[in-house]
Every structure is written in structure tokens, then in C-alpha cells.
Amino acid sequence: MSWIVEQSENTSAVNVNGDTITCQSNSGYGSPINVMYKDPADKNGQYFWQIDIKDLDEQSGGIISVGLTTDQGFKDGWGLKAMKYLGNLSDGSGLLVQSFGNQIKKNDKVEILLQLNDKDLKMYLFHNDRPLGLAFHIQSPYPKPLYPVVSFDANGQVKISRSQQIPSRLNRTGLQYNGVEGHWKIVDYPQHPECDGCQLEIKQQDDDNKNIYHIHARVVNSLNCGLEYNSSSNQWKSSHVMSTKMLGPPEEMKREDAVSSLISSIQNLEVQGQEQLIIRTNQGEQIRLERFEKSAPSAVTENIFN
Structure with missing residues (x-):
């Protein structure tokens, strides 16, 4: 070859x-x-x-x-x-x-x-x-x-x-997350009940620095920002939220503004029993989220060579 x-x-x-x-x-x-x-x-x-x-x-x-x-x-x-x-x-x-x-x-x-x-x-x-x-x-x-x-x-x-040694398991296996990492769904946001059901993903961004994370959300646009943990103060700090800046229906844009404000003002994260996450913001808000397993993406069926 x-x-x-x-x-x-x-x-x-x-x-x-x-x-x-x-x-x-x-x-x-x-x-x-x-x-x-x-x-x-x-x-x-x-x-x-x-x-x-x-x-x-x-x-x-x-x-x-x-x-x-x-x-x-x-x-x-x-x-x-x-x-x-x-x-x-x-x-x-x-x-x-x-x-x-x-x-x-x-x-x-x-x-x-x-x-x-x-x-x-x-x-x-x-x-x-x-x-x-x-x-x-x-x-x-x-x-x-x-x-x-x-x-x-x-x-x-x-x-x-x-190789001739083909794996016996072909179907997708879910990732096992610990701590704040994983896929989370908002279940209680008293100030913005319209955001219930919105999803966030938190992932460790830097293998060399365990305190650096990335947070992603999507309503109309893809929202992304960095998240850093200060272990000495037990505080979290978000970076500027980057957005793809597309326009959508007014009610959806309102939800997106609330989610963007939430992830940009994170001050404290607390995991409860590995299945629940409490976010506290610098605006005095407290939001409860539940862990969920993201469904497997569908295979591409289009013949891309045509």
C-alpha cells in the first residue's frame, strides 16, 4: 500500500x-x-x-x-x-x-x-x-x-x-460524565420559566488545565463561551458569549437572550448527586438543571459522491 x-x-x-x-x-x-x-x-x-x-x-x-x-x-x-x-x-x-x-x-x-x-x-x-x-x-x-x-x-x-480484528460492538455508546461535565436540561428557572427545557453542554476544554471548561447552548443560534473555575475562591467565571447571530421568531430570541445572559453570568456550580446541577449567577438567580443523555445523531444517507 x-x-x-x-x-x-x-x-x-x-x-x-x-x-x-x-x-x-x-x-x-x-x-x-x-x-x-x-x-x-x-x-x-x-x-x-x-x-x-x-x-x-x-x-x-x-x-x-x-x-x-x-x-x-x-x-x-x-x-x-x-x-x-x-x-x-x-x-x-x-x-x-x-x-x-x-x-x-x-x-x-x-x-x-x-x-x-x-x-x-x-x-x-x-x-x-x-x-x-x-x-x-x-x-x-x-x-x-x-x-x-x-x-x-x-x-x-x-x-x-x-486490521482483521473487527469490534463486536458497533452501536454507539454514551459518554460517562462526572462532576459538572455533561449534557444538562433546565428544569427550574424561576425568573425565566420560558427557558425550561433548554439544554446546555459543559465540557472540559483543556486537558492540561482541569479548571478550564467550555459551555455550549443552542436556541436559535449556537452559543459558546469559556468557563473557568477558581479553586481558591470556589467561584466560576464565564467569558464573553459568542453567537452565530441569526434572527429567529421573537419568542425564541427572547429565550435565547435569557440563556445567553445565564451562561455569561455564572458564579457558582453545584452538582447534587451527579444527576442535578445548580447554577447560581452574579445576578442572584438560582437555576436547577437535570442531567440527560443526548440521543445518537442520525447517519448521513445522502450519496455525497453524486
């Missing part, structure tokens, strides 16, 4: 050493640099690849994405057509499913299981040994052969291997 590097001005940034590729660009990344692994899936059956992220320049906000492409779909930059995973699902340039998994990081392992038969194509994903479930499900006719592809949006190194 061999790697095929996109033919562009970025070709020289890629170094191939057996089953390992290193991408090192000194001129930045205006578009992804794509590399295809010439290991064809061209017959009915199962194909299972393991992709190890050996290195990734995360300081630059860089991203590595992996997936499957075709001879015709393999292009340079954003021209690539592929069934891609980077945390989200993508067709190579456009978003298909948001937050299918977590963003790929240095030292992560991503595995792709491809099942081909006369009826359909199924592509399953595994991230750090966690089954994410069915990601792409395309009815016949679909293109063949298919090949693994890696896209670099930052300097990094990736190793790929083919």
Missing part, C-alpha cells in the same frame, strides 16, 4: 514513510492538504482501518480529519469529496452532522469500519475505542473502490494500519 499526496503547491509539505505520513507546512494552511491511502475497498465485505494521530499542532487550532474517498473524489484542498470525520461529519467541504463525536486530538485513535454489499454501504466510526455508531449509510449504487483519506489543516503526523 502507498500514500497518494494531492497534486498542488502544498505537495512538498507531506513526507511519506511507509504507513506514516508527516505534514509540515511553513506557509500555513489556507486549505486542507489531502493524502489518500491506496488500500482499495472494491469488493463486498468488511474493511477496518486504524488511524493513529501521532502528532498535531493544536496550538494553532489545527484540525486533522479522516474518512473515505474515491479516485474521482480525491482532489486538493476543499475540492475533496469524502465521507469525513473530524468530530463533525463532513462531505469534504460542507458540514453534514455537527458534534457526531469529539474533535480529533493528538494521540487519539480513530477507526473506520466499512461494510459493502450489493444493497448498501455502511461506514461505522470508533474514537479512542468508543463506538460512535453508524455514520454513513448509502444505498446502492455507490462508487467503488473507496480509500482512506486524511486531511491536514495543521502540521501533524498520522499512522494507518489495516
Whole structure:
């Protein structure tokens, strides 16, 4: 098997050493640099690849994405057509499913299981040994052969291997959260009862600093902000809330304003029995939330190669 590097001005940034590729660009990344692994899936059956992220320049906000492409779909930059995973699902340039998994990081392992038969194509994903479930499900006719592809949006190194040891569990497993991390639903907000049912996600943002978190909510827009815990004062502080700033119905925008104000004014978080979260704000508000398990996202059924 061999790697095929996109033919562009970025070709020289890629170094191939057996089953390992290193991408090192000194001129930045205006578009992804794509590399295809010439290991064809061209017959009915199962194909299972393991992709190890050996290195990734995360300081630059860089991203590595992996997936499957075709001879015709393999292009340079954003021209690539592929069934891609980077945390989200993508067709190579456009978003298909948001937050299918977590963003790929240095030292992560991503595995792709491809099942081909006369009826359909199924592509399953595994991230750090966690089954994410069915990601792409395309009815016949679909293109063949298919090949693994890696896209670099930052300097990094990736190793790929083919395995016959296919996991027995394919269906998605939920993440187990502790403390403030997880998916939460507002169940009691006395000042804004219209916000009951609104959902928040709190995740640790920095593996090196256990006190840095990220909080996400969506009403009309996607709302995101940082959250930092001061262990000496037992206080929390939110950063500025970033919004996609789309307009929606007035009643929904009112709910969104209240949720945005809530997450921007967090002062204290208290977990009660792992299943309830109490938020206290610097406005003197107290909001109760309950933990819930987010439903699995649906697989992409569109033939993105057409």
C-alpha cells in the first residue's frame, strides 16, 4: 500500500514513510492538504482501518480529519469529496452532522469500519475505542473502490494500519460524565420559566488545565463561551458569549437572550448527586438543571459522491 499526496503547491509539505505520513507546512494552511491511502475497498465485505494521530499542532487550532474517498473524489484542498470525520461529519467541504463525536486530538485513535454489499454501504466510526455508531449509510449504487483519506489543516503526523480484528460492538455508546461535565436540561428557572427545557453542554476544554471548561447552548443560534473555575475562591467565571447571530421568531430570541445572559453570568456550580446541577449567577438567580443523555445523531444517507 502507498500514500497518494494531492497534486498542488502544498505537495512538498507531506513526507511519506511507509504507513506514516508527516505534514509540515511553513506557509500555513489556507486549505486542507489531502493524502489518500491506496488500500482499495472494491469488493463486498468488511474493511477496518486504524488511524493513529501521532502528532498535531493544536496550538494553532489545527484540525486533522479522516474518512473515505474515491479516485474521482480525491482532489486538493476543499475540492475533496469524502465521507469525513473530524468530530463533525463532513462531505469534504460542507458540514453534514455537527458534534457526531469529539474533535480529533493528538494521540487519539480513530477507526473506520466499512461494510459493502450489493444493497448498501455502511461506514461505522470508533474514537479512542468508543463506538460512535453508524455514520454513513448509502444505498446502492455507490462508487467503488473507496480509500482512506486524511486531511491536514495543521502540521501533524498520522499512522494507518489495516486490521482483521473487527469490534463486536458497533452501536454507539454514551459518554460517562462526572462532576459538572455533561449534557444538562433546565428544569427550574424561576425568573425565566420560558427557558425550561433548554439544554446546555459543559465540557472540559483543556486537558492540561482541569479548571478550564467550555459551555455550549443552542436556541436559535449556537452559543459558546469559556468557563473557568477558581479553586481558591470556589467561584466560576464565564467569558464573553459568542453567537452565530441569526434572527429567529421573537419568542425564541427572547429565550435565547435569557440563556445567553445565564451562561455569561455564572458564579457558582453545584452538582447534587451527579444527576442535578445548580447554577447560581452574579445576578442572584438560582437555576436547577437535570442531567440527560443526548440521543445518537442520525447517519448521513445522502450519496455525497453524486
